[in-house]
Amino acid sequence: MTEIIIAGLNLHTADFDYSMAEFANLAQAAEMHVLAQLTQAADHPISGTYFGRGKADEFAAAVAANQADALLVNDQLSPTQLRNLEEIVKVPVIDRTELILEIFSRRARTKRAKLQVEIARLKYQLPRLRISGFNKLDQQSSGSQSANRGAGETQHELTKRTLQQRINQLQHQLQEIAKENLTQSRARQRSGLPLVAFVGYTNAGKSTTFNGLLNLFGEKTANRNLVKDQLFATLDTSIRRLNFKDNKSFLISDTVGFINDLPADLLEAFKTTLETVNEADLLIQVIDISQPEYKKMMAATEKTLKQIGAGSIPMLYAYNKADKLHLTYPLSEGGQLTYSAVDQTSLIKLTALIKQQLFGNYQQFEYLIPFQASRFLEEFNQQANILETHYTAEGTLLKAEVSPQMAQKFTRFQQ
Structure with a gap:
């Protein structure tokens, strides 16, 4: 496992500690072991090195003392900042954006997801034209300067022109997939079936809820989604039909999880995946109520929904994992439900709330x-x-x- 140190610049924001804790979780999701956390309080980043030069020298000493393989910085750094910091600390420097891209790359399973992640990675690397921090780690571990790991394997040899050509090729392939999705979308619209999309922070329990409803009301042959206690386990949209004895039916959609400060290029690349959210008649925001910072996770989710144009779609709030806090569940009030995604009674109550919202005009x-x-x-x-x-x-x-x-x-x- 890669041994790393994480670092952050405290700009006197209220959520700094939460942000650093989440950053450590992201590093662990990339199979890294956090040796230490280093911070600096400041009013603003330094243009050349992000951290002050004296603090950067302290970080270099800490990296050497701990024999760390890399330094991870909890922000998106400029090309100059990355280059200068690496010269000071003498190990690869990986910023927040590159870390999230790496996790997405490891989780991508379908052709569409892989295309979206690679486009985002290349756009990130385009102004930097450097070997990515993760590629440098691979080269260190293999003892070779020719190690490769797929996307970005020869970034130091590519010019901006060839990089842009590659981005254009991938975007063309993605557009072809988008045409297929458009055909499927039009077929759904012609069916007249309402669409319900599960949204929320990564690892909140969307896929567990999705699979639970399928087990109760879906076709027995319908594929279930991967459920793992890890960040970004789901990167692709899955749509399934639920049928009920009263002859009512609707579609449910499981979508990629959100996170605070999701990289703009990644959000843009996943636009075709998130189109299903925009088409939904109802959103179910799944919230992990067992997380102390769940309100900040809700705010990040709603910020992302506004960014993709889905901020005005009706939404129910589903507070999941009530069993972890020993709360009374299922308990509904207005457009909110406190529940457990692994409890059948909770899922039946959630279904009743959805049906009431969708079919209240019957x-x-x-x-x-x-x-x-x-x-x-x-x-x-x-x-x-x-x-x-x-x-x-x-x-x-x-x-x-x-x-x-x-x-x-x-x-x-x-x-």
Whole structure:
């Protein structure tokens, strides 16, 4: 495991300690062992070295004393700052953006996710034209200057022109995938099925909730999402259909988790993945209530939703992992639910809240379907919630709960 030291500049913000703790978790997600945490209080970063020169020299001494393999800095550094810091500390310097990109790269499984991550990495490297900090670590561990690890393996040899050409090629491939997604999106819209998207901070329990609902109400053959207690376990959007005995159905979508200060290039690269969020009729923000800083995680989620244009979509707040705090659950109040994603009763309650939000405009009517119009009975049986059925001399008398569209279509049969 790579031995590293993390460093941060305290600009007198209220959430500095939280940010550093999260940064340490990110390093661990990249399979790194944090030897020490170093900080400097300042009013602003230094343009050439980010930290003050004297503090940077202290960091170099700490790196040497601890025999650290790298120094990780909790901010996005400029090319000049990266170069100058590496000259001082004599080990690779990795900033927050490069660390997050590395984690995403390791988690990417599908072609789309891999393309998105590589585009973001190349855009990050374009103004830097340096061997990435992670590539340098690989070269150190292999004892060779020719070690490679896929994306970015020969960054020191590439010019801006060839880098940009590679970005253009990857974007073209991503556009082809986006065309397929657009076709699927139009098919979903034609189906008329409402779409519910799970959003929230990484590792909040979105995939566990998604899989739990599938186990209760989804098709038995539908694929389940990977669930791991790790950051960014899910990078791709998955959409599945839930069906209920009252003939109501809706789609659920699991999406990539958010994090504070998600790199702009990464957010841009994942635009096609996050389009599903923009198309949703309802968002479920899954919140890990067992985290002391859960309110800051909620704020980061809502900031990201605004950045992608989804800030005005109706949202339910689902406070997960109540079992860890020994809270009473499931407990709902207004548009909020305190629950546990591994508790079946909680998932049933969540489903009821979703259905209430999606189908609250459904109405009950009585219909008399004449014998000569009996062909419409099949449509009622498939799309309406039939509450009562009676057979009369004039035809079939139904009491049914129907959508506004269906109510308008069959006005002539209403009693």
